[in-house]
Amino acid sequence: MDDNSLKVGSNEMELVDFRILKEENGEIYEGIYGINVSKVREIIRIPKLTELPGTPDFIEGIFDLRSVVIPVVNLAKWMGITAPEGIEEKSRIIITEFNNVLIGFVVHEAKRIRRINWSDIEPSTFGGGSGSLDGSKITGVTMIENDNVLLILDLESVVQDLGLYEPDTEYTPADLESFEGIALILDDSSTARKIVKEALLKMGFHVVEATDGEDGLEKLESLYEAYGDDVANHLKLIISDVEMPKMDGFHFAANVKEDGRFNTIPIIFNSSISDSFSEGRGKKAGGEAYLVKFEASSFYDEVARVVRAHMK
Numbered sequence: 001m002d003d004n005s006l007k008v009g010s011n012e013m014e015l016v017d018f019r020i021l022k023e024e025n026g027e028i029y030e031g032i033y034g035i036n037v038s039k040v041r042e043i044i045r046i047p048k049l050t051e052l053p054g055t056p057d058f059i060e061g062i063f064d065l066r067s068v069v070i071p072v073v074n075l076a077k078w079m080g081i082t083a084p085e086g087i088e089e090k091s092r093i094i095i096t097e098f099n100n101v102l103i104g105f106v107v108h109e110a111k112r113i114r115r116i117n118w119s120d121i122e123p124s125t126f127g128g129g130s131g132s133l134d135g136s137k138i139t140g141v142t143m144i145e146n147d148n149v150l151l152i153l154d155l156e157s158v159v160q161d162l163g164l165y166e167p168d169t170e171y172t173p174a175d176l177e178s179f180e181g182i183a184l185i186l187d188d189s190s191t192a193r194k195i196v197k198e199a200l201l202k203m204g205f206h207v208v209e210a211t212d213g214e215d216g217l218e219k220l221e222s223l224y225e226a227y228g229d230d231v232a233n234h235l236k237l238i239i240s241d242v243e244m245p246k247m248d249g250f251h252f253a254a255n256v257k258e259d260g261r262f263n264t265i266p267i268i269f270n271s272s273i274s275d276s277f278s279e280g281r282g283k284k285a286g287g288e289a290y291l292v293k294f295e296a297s298s299f300y301d302e303v304a305r306v307v308r309a310h311m312k
Contacts, residue, residue, distance in 0.1 A: 011213075011251035013243070015114045016040050016094065017150065018107040020076050023084040031081075032150045033107075034114065036243060038273045039155070041095040041102070043110050046088070056161070060106060070095065072104040073158055079137060083108065098272040099159050100292050114150075116142055121152065121245040123188060123211070139188060140245045154189070156272050156293070171202065171296060177304045178204040181236035182223070185209055186216040186252065187270070188244045192293060196239055196270060199299055205236065213247025216240065217255060220262055232264050236307055242271040242278065250285040257286040266306045270299070 015034035022029045049061030049072055058077035062069050072093060076083040093104040124138040140152040183205040187193045197207045208223070210216040216238075227234045238256070240249040249269055257263045268289045269282040282290040288309075289302045 011118045011248055012115055013037075013118060013248065015116055015150070015152070016043070017111040017114050018092075018094065019109040019111060020079070020081060021084055021087055021108045022076070022081045024082065028084050032144070032148055033075075034116075034150050034152050035094065035096065035105075035155060036273065037113060038275055038278050039096045039098045041097050043092050043094050046091055046093055046106065059162075063104075065095065065102075068102060070102050070104045071162070072106060073162075074106045075153075076106070076108070078158065078161070079153075096155065098274055099156065099294055100274045101159060103155075103158060103162075105155070114144070118213075118244065118248045118251065119246055123245045124151075139243075156189070157191075159294075160191075171300060173202045173204070176203050176300055179236065179304075179307055180204055182206050182208055182234050183237045183239060184216065184219055184223070184235060185239045186211070186213065186244065186249065187241040188212055189241070192241065192270075195294070196299075199296070200239075200303070203300070203303065212244040213240075213249065213252030213255075215246075216252050217247075220256070220259075224261055229261070231261060235262075235265050236310070237303065238265055238267045239270050239303075240267060242269055242273055242282070250281055253282075253285040253287060264310070266310050268302060268306055 014037040016037055018033055020031040020033060022031060047063045049063050051061045052059060058074050060072040060074045062071050087108050090109045091106060092110045093106055094110065095102065095104050121140040121142045124141055137154050137157060138151050139154045142150050144150050183200045185193055185196045185207060188211050193209050197209065200207050208219055210219045223235055224231050240252060242249040253267050256267065266288040267286060268291060269287045270291045270293055271278065272293045274292045279290040288306045291299055291302055
């Protein structure tokens with residue numbers, strides 16, 4: 001990494017800016033979207049694809065990339081957008097890796113890499129949808145040049161749409177080590193918070209939820225008001241997502257570790273980003289563990305290990 005690489009606690013991210021075109025009533029509109037560079041393996045021209053019968057229509061097919069079979073999702077179709085004819089020349093596939101899954105996404109044009117501060121990203125305020133675009137597929141919005149709006153898509157929901165994530169039904173409270181105390185969870189995805197909350201409740205924790213890093217710091221202040229200097233004996237664990245509007249998980253953790261009231265409370269990062277660089281950044285930010293979302297067995301094992309270690 002050079003001197004311009006992202007620093008731990010900088011509250012910045014790098015996005016691949018890509019475009020999706022929509023044709024509506026004879027007019028063509030350009031949608032501006034972004035995906036975290038940490039999730040991008042490479043960007044390629046569209047290869048010859050093998051169709052898969054019986055799959056959703058947004059699955060274009062599969063192809064072999066250096067002996068790895070990659071499913072390809074047409075983002076326009078997934079978002080319910082009617083694309084104009086004749087856009088194949090500039091179309092590309094963004095090869096991504098998140099939740100330990102490789103997926104290719106067809107986009108109409110890949111533009112550039114942008115560095116954006118999380119404080120400039122606002123949570124999506126779309127209702128049930130905007131035109132043909134389902135608002136639930138957007139996790140954040142930010143303004144860019146010429147008063148344009150860049151939308152950050154919730155590509156993790158593709159994993160669920162493809163059935164690649166199965167809910168945790170294997171473990172019951174009787175199977176798990178039981179703990180007492182409070183666990184604070186931070187995640188801008190209500191689905192992810194629900195999954196983590198249910199897992200922690202099975203382990204005996206009382207759960208407090210926050211939607212981003214700023215909200216997490218506010219929840220910590222509330223807990224300190226309730227328990228004072230004894231807060232660390234009640235708050236046993238913090239589990240934080242990495243990608244969150246306003247303040248990301250690394251910047252949140254840096255704030256916690258600099259605060260003498262909370263710096264002994266262990267932090268576990270729970271993220272869809274599954275690259276080793278992000279795991280290293282998590283450790284530098286003070287995380288006791290870095291987990292990839294939706295892996296139930298490793299989640300229970302690591303939570304138990306971290307909490308036990310801090311009970312000694």
